[in-house]
Amino acid sequence: MNLELITTGTELLLGSVLNTHVRFLAEQLFPLGLRIDRQTTVPDGPAIGTLLRESFPRCDILIVTGGLGPTTDDVTRDEVAALLELPLVHDESVMEAIRARFARRNLTMSPRVALQALRPNEARVLPNSHGTAPGLYLAPRIVPSMGRLSPHLFLLPGPPRELKPMVVECVLPILREILPPQPDMEIRTYRVCGLGESMVEERLGEPLLSLGLEVGYCARPGEVDLRLIGSTAQLAAAEPLVVEAVGAFLYSKDGNSLEETVVHTFSQRGLSLATAESCTGGTLANRLTNVPGSSKPFLCGFVTYSNAAKIRDLEVPEPLLQEHGAVSQHVVESMALGALRRSGADYAVATTGIAGPGGGTDQKPVGLVYIGVASRDGKVLSQRHLIPTERETFKGLVAQAAFRLLLDRLRESFPENPPSPCVG
Amino acid sequence: MNLELITTGTELLLGSVLNTHVRFLAEQLFPLGLRIDRQTTVPDGPAIGTLLRESFPRCDILIVTGGLGPTTDDVTRDEVAALLELPLVHDESVMEAIRARFARRNLTMSPRVALQALRPNEARVLPNSHGTAPGLYLAPRIVPSMGRLSPHLFLLPGPPRELKPMVVECVLPILREILPPQPDMEIRTYRVCGLGESMVEERLGEPLLSLGLEVGYCARPGEVDLRLIGSTAQLAAAEPLVVEAVGAFLYSKDGNSLEETVVHTFSQRGLSLATAESCTGGTLANRLTNVPGSSKPFLCGFVTYSNAAKIRDLEVPEPLLQEHGAVSQHVVESMALGALRRSGADYAVATTGIAGPGGGTDQKPVGLVYIGVASRDGKVLSQRHLIPTERETFKGLVAQAAFRLLLDRLRESFPENPPSPCVG
Numbered sequence: 001m002n003l004e005l006i007t008t009g010t011e012l013l014l015g016s017v018l019n020t021h022v023r024f025l026a027e028q029l030f031p032l033g034l035r036i037d038r039q040t041t042v043p044d045g046p047a048i049g050t051l052l053r054e055s056f057p058r059c060d061i062l063i064v065t066g067g068l069g070p071t072t073d074d075v076t077r078d079e080v081a082a083l084l085e086l087p088l089v090h091d092e093s094v095m096e097a098i099r100a101r102f103a104r105r106n107l108t109m110s111p112r113v114a115l116q117a118l119r120p121n122e123a124r125v126l127p128n129s130h131g132t133a134p135g136l137y138l139a140p141r142i143v144p145s146m147g148r149l150s151p152h153l154f155l156l157p158g159p160p161r162e163l164k165p166m167v168v169e170c171v172l173p174i175l176r177e178i179l180p181p182q183p184d185m186e187i188r189t190y191r192v193c194g195l196g197e198s199m200v201e202e203r204l205g206e207p208l209l210s211l212g213l214e215v216g217y218c219a220r221p222g223e224v225d226l227r228l229i230g231s232t233a234q235l236a237a238a239e240p241l242v243v244e245a246v247g248a249f250l251y252s253k254d255g256n257s258l259e260e261t262v263v264h265t266f267s268q269r270g271l272s273l274a275t276a277e278s279c280t281g282g283t284l285a286n287r288l289t290n291v292p293g294s295s296k297p298f299l300c301g302f303v304t305y306s307n308a309a310k311i312r313d314l315e316v317p318e319p320l321l322q323e324h325g326a327v328s329q330h331v332v333e334s335m336a337l338g339a340l341r342r343s344g345a346d347y348a349v350a351t352t353g354i355a356g357p358g359g360g361t362d363q364k365p366v367g368l369v370y371i372g373v374a375s376r377d378g379k380v381l382s383q384r385h386l387i388p389t390e391r392e393t394f395k396g397l398v399a400q401a402a403f404r405l406l407l408d409r410l411r412e413s414f415p416e417n418p419p420s421p422c423v424g
Numbered sequence: 425m426n427l428e429l430i431t432t433g434t435e436l437l438l439g440s441v442l443n444t445h446v447r448f449l450a451e452q453l454f455p456l457g458l459r460i461d462r463q464t465t466v467p468d469g470p471a472i473g474t475l476l477r478e479s480f481p482r483c484d485i486l487i488v489t490g491g492l493g494p495t496t497d498d499v500t501r502d503e504v505a506a507l508l509e510l511p512l513v514h515d516e517s518v519m520e521a522i523r524a525r526f527a528r529r530n531l532t533m534s535p536r537v538a539l540q541a542l543r544p545n546e547a548r549v550l551p552n553s554h555g556t557a558p559g560l561y562l563a564p565r566i567v568p569s570m571g572r573l574s575p576h577l578f579l580l581p582g583p584p585r586e587l588k589p590m591v592v593e594c595v596l597p598i599l600r601e602i603l604p605p606q607p608d609m610e611i612r613t614y615r616v617c618g619l620g621e622s623m624v625e626e627r628l629g630e631p632l633l634s635l636g637l638e639v640g641y642c643a644r645p646g647e648v649d650l651r652l653i654g655s656t657a658q659l660a661a662a663e664p665l666v667v668e669a670v671g672a673f674l675y676s677k678d679g680n681s682l683e684e685t686v687v688h689t690f691s692q693r694g695l696s697l698a699t700a701e702s703c704t705g706g707t708l709a710n711r712l713t714n715v716p717g718s719s720k721p722f723l724c725g726f727v728t729y730s731n732a733a734k735i736r737d738l739e740v741p742e743p744l745l746q747e748h749g750a751v752s753q754h755v756v757e758s759m760a761l762g763a764l765r766r767s768g769a770d771y772a773v774a775t776t777g778i779a780g781p782g783g784g785t786d787q788k789p790v791g792l793v794y795i796g797v798a799s800r801d802g803k804v805l806s807q808r809h810l811i812p813t814e815r816e817t818f819k820g821l822v823a824q825a826a827f828r829l830l831l832d833r834l835r836e837s838f839p840e841n842p843p844s845p846c847v848g
């Protein structure tokens with residue numbers, strides 16, 4: 001089945017908004033055995049009609065997002081009706097839902113809103129639980145001007161909070177009806193940190209390909225994703241090979257992020273955690289608390305940007321700061337120990353460094369960073385890294401390194417269960 | 425000038441990677457008067473050739489990202505050479521740069537690496553300062569099979585850290601040579617918070633259009649961007665209209681984020697700030713510290729997820745927690761005051777709420793949140809919001825509300841200079 005995705009919106013092509021639909025839809029479609037063969041973005045307006053005419057002959061399934069609203073540049077509905085030579089009809093059930101929505105919110109309805117109750121005759125309405133414009137599904141039918149069948153056509157709203165529930169509740173069930181039974185295929189993503197893409201391929205590429213798996217690599221800042229696609233049996237056969245070849249660098253078996261792995265590992269072991277952040281400025285705490293259930297292991301975080309805060313909140317001795325400077329091994333270890341004492345947590349992780357763009361010197365350049373982990377047994381580990389890059393990337397990479405040091409420390413304490421960090 | 429962008433990569437269509445090239449290139453091209461008229465993503469492999477053949481007759485400028493690497497599915501270079509009927513030649517200067525790069529890193533070169541030193545004859549090499557594969561530029565020439573001129577063709581590497589400097593250093597200068605002199609056009613983005621998209625349009629749409637400006641709206645969680653495109657004179661004429669109509673809801677005049685506005689406003693006034701976060705878990709601190717220069721106004725942050733941490737680090741009285749619960753107006757005000765006392769800052773902002781998915785009750789449902797701001801004059805402001813949504817969106821929206829309360833509080837203290845928050 002050839003599937004194309006058309007995302008419409010001038011704001012996408014002006015760079016005001018990041019296109020997140022491609023990723024979301026790809027993830028939803030993959031388990032049905034579907035991949036997006038081509039994705040195209042065009043501005044609002046007549047370009048949509050041109051593109052529909054090009055795409056129709058190429059594909060079996062066509063998903064179009066955006067252009068269903070009430071404003072003059074929302075033309076998807078009209079272009080599709082014209083192309084399929086179907087009249088637009090007023091759908092009273094849609095109008096009723098729109099009226100109810102406005103009434104619930106005590107808003108007055110502008111006349112243009114009623115345009116959203118129009119649908120090409122024969123279109124099935126996909127209710128919108130988070131907005132006014134419903135989605136529409138059109139089954140294949142002969143397009144007179146083309147003398148061929150149209151694709152299965154889904155017209156979906158542009159805003160992500162309207163699109164996402166509609167895909168899950170309406171689009172996927174229709175696709176399951178349409179599709180022939182699928183072979184038993186799965187996707188598995190291993191997250192490898194601390195080993196380059198070519199090294200991962202060198203260690204694993206040939207053995208995995210010889211199992212008949214589709215193998216993909218994706219290098220991202222601080223990590224490499226190893227993506228395997230195959231049958232359940234093939235994936236089961238691959239697992240020991242992966243653990244054998246890159247086990248020491250493996251932090252997740254299901255594409256889980258490092259922070260998810262940290263939260264799950266700490267929760268499973270009944271351990272607690274505190275953070276003490278200077279240069280990461282809350283990134284560690286923010287990422288950890290993005291994970292549902294993080295309130296159990298994560299007790300508290302200190303963002304101690306100033307020296308005064310390091311002294312007051314983390315009990316870093318002032319002479320230590322004077323002698324070694326805030327960005328030093330001594331201070332990061334003292335920060336971790338201070339956070340541990342203050343919080344009563346089992347483990348504490350600390351960061352101090354120079355994010356830039358200002359603040360660097362010859363001895364301590366922009367990008368210099370120390371990370372440290374302290375634990376209740378009094379042990380302290382620390383590392384020095386040099387990561388000269390722009391500010392947000394720097395914070396992200398330091399967070400990756402800090403979570404890794406924390407997980408490595410945990411593996412050291414619980415060697416009886418080596419694959420423990422791979423809880424994904 | 426018709427401009428198209430082709431982004432290649434199987435990982436983009438599988439959803440493993442978010443396509444950030446469109447936004448980056450759009451932002452870079454706009455000041456030259458260029459817009460992306462169409463953007464298409466196809467998988468690695470032969471689909472690139474098919475798409476090139478379609479795009480060539482349509483556009484004056486074609487930018488292609490990805491497919492220049494050393495692996496077998498990197499076919500962009502070959503497809504372009506075939507289409508233009510140009511032989512591939514070995515470029516010794518490129519080979520030399522690649523060898524030097526490997527030598528600097530003490531890495532051994534696999535034979536496939538040398539493929540990246542091939543270029544279609546007549547192609548200009550765009551050096552890659554962050555990777556091995558150089559970019560390539562091909563000026564228009566007759567394509568024999570099409571009997572027409574090819575577009576200005578830019579082939580660029582896929583990884584963002586290689587692409588971005590190459591665009592700035594090599595692509596933009598070539599485009600400036602190619603392009604006819606541009607009319608004096610500018611883009612201005614106003615950020616409006618606390619007013620819906622339709623309300624902004626109702627107040628401003630007609631007057632702005634009557635000035636001959638191109639007006640765009642973009643609703644995002646917690647804010648609306650108002651985008652005006654026009655001449656410097658038109659934008660100057662629009663400014664008082666915007667301030668008049670939505671001034672009270674205006675937080676930036678140059679598309680600056682709320683956190684940038686907070687950091688700039690505090691810096692300009694020589695004020696200092698501390699954060700006390702429960703439900704946002706470090707989001708406020710993390711966003712503030714993403715802004716270069718934030719170390720001046722931002723003293724420290726407390727992430728007090730547990731009650732024990734609220735008592736110990738923010739001096740919230742235990743009876744207050746017992747009587748009103750952690751998610752309450754009393755506690756958020758006590759947290760803000762505690763952070764203020766502990767940090768010695770001029771202002772402190774605090775959050776407490778129920779992010780979910782667990783933890784809600786009938787009285788205190790998921791999404792309930794209190795935010796508070798305390799200042800050195802002893803004043804405390806607080807607000808209650810109900811934001812039932814998924815965890816990360818919740819944290820983001822609470823951060824928006826908290827930064828707004830902080831900026832509103834500041835406007836109240838410095839009324840002599842009303843447009844102060846619009847420092848953008």
